[in-house]
Amino acid sequence: ETGVTQTPRHLVMGMTNKKSLKCEQHLGHNAMYWYKQSAKKPLELMFVYSLEERVENNSVPSRFSPECPNSSHLFLHLHTLQPEDSALYLCASSPPPLAGPTDTQYFGPGTRLTVL
Amino acid sequence: AQSVTQLGSHVSVSEGALVLLRCNYSSSVPPYLFWYVQYPNQGLQLLLKYTTGATLVKGINGFEAEFKKSETSFHLTKPSAHMSDAAEYFCAVSPGANNLFFGTGTRLTVIP
Numbered sequence: 001e002t003g004v005t006q007t008p009r010h011l012v013m014g015m016t017n018k019k020s021l022k023c024e025q026h027l028g029h030n031a032m033y034w035y036k037q038s039a040k041k042p043l044e045l046m047f048v049y050s051l052e053e054r055v056e057n058n059s060v061p062s063r064f065s066p067e068c069p070n071s072s073h074l075f076l077h078l079h080t081l082q083p084e085d086s087a088l089y090l091c092a093s094s095p096p097p098l099a100g101p102t103d104t105q106y107f108g109p110g111t112r113l114t115v116l
Numbered sequence: 117a118q119s120v121t122q123l124g125s126h127v128s129v130s131e132g133a134l135v136l137l138r139c140n141y142s143s144s145v146p147p148y149l150f151w152y153v154q155y156p157n158q159g160l161q162l163l164l165k166y167t168t169g170a171t172l173v174k175g176i177n178g179f180e181a182e183f184k185k186s187e188t189s190f191h192l193t194k195p196s197a198h199m200s201d202a203a204e205y206f207c208a209v210s211p212g213a214n215n216l217f218f219g220t221g222t223r224l225t226v227i228p
Contacts, residue, residue, distance in 0.1 A: 004159070006159075040125075040220065041220065042120075042217075042218045042219060042220050042221075043206070043216075043218040045215070045216070056215075090159055090160065092159075092160075104150070104162050104165060105162075105216060106162070107152075107159035107160040107161070108159045109157070109158050109159040110158075110159050
């Protein structure tokens with residue numbers, strides 16, 4: 001399998017549940033990202049990992065917990081979510097930044113999350 | 117600071133007509149600019165990007181965009197719309213170092 005894959009593609013959970021989203025990239029990249037896509041809003045960058053270390057966390061609530069065990073895998077652990085967290089969660093990966101411009105980010109198909 | 121404004125959240129064109137999706141950006145450094153497309157139930161796919169060099173950039177599926185620094189614009193065009201072009205299109209700007217700032221998207225409808 002090639003590219004960026006995400007599982008599950010759809011997830012319905014209650015506010016007291018704990019679940020995890022998984023992202024895997026087969027592109028040899030070493031930077032990975034989590035984005036949240038809500039209706040009528042720009043994509044929101046949640047987390048950035050470069051070389052398996054978190055380099056950015058855009059003030060995301062602690063009920064979202066990322067994990068990057070290696071350069072090919074990225075998880076987003078979810079617990080005690082709220083209905084407003086319902087959205088499409090997109091994973092992306094990219095090669096390491098060169099001296100200057102960022103390179104292209106390659107996106108997975110997303111996980112459609114519904115919080116009841 | 118970086119930001120992107122996409123004028124028109126919905127654009128409808130007839131099949132065979134010109135497609136024009138507008139994007140204006142704000143950037144405190146020389147920008148790198150991207151257009152992504154999102155088909156229903158799928159992730160974002162890169163259409164084209166501008167980093168340096170030629171200001172007219174050609175992408176996949178017959179799309180192209182022109183970087184106009186004086187107008188701070190990066191509009192996306194295609195001479196003749198096809199039904200398969202119906203999707204949501206996102207413009208993004210990057211100052212570098214892993215950061216992409218997206219617009220709110222434009223949904224393109226193609227009328228047969």
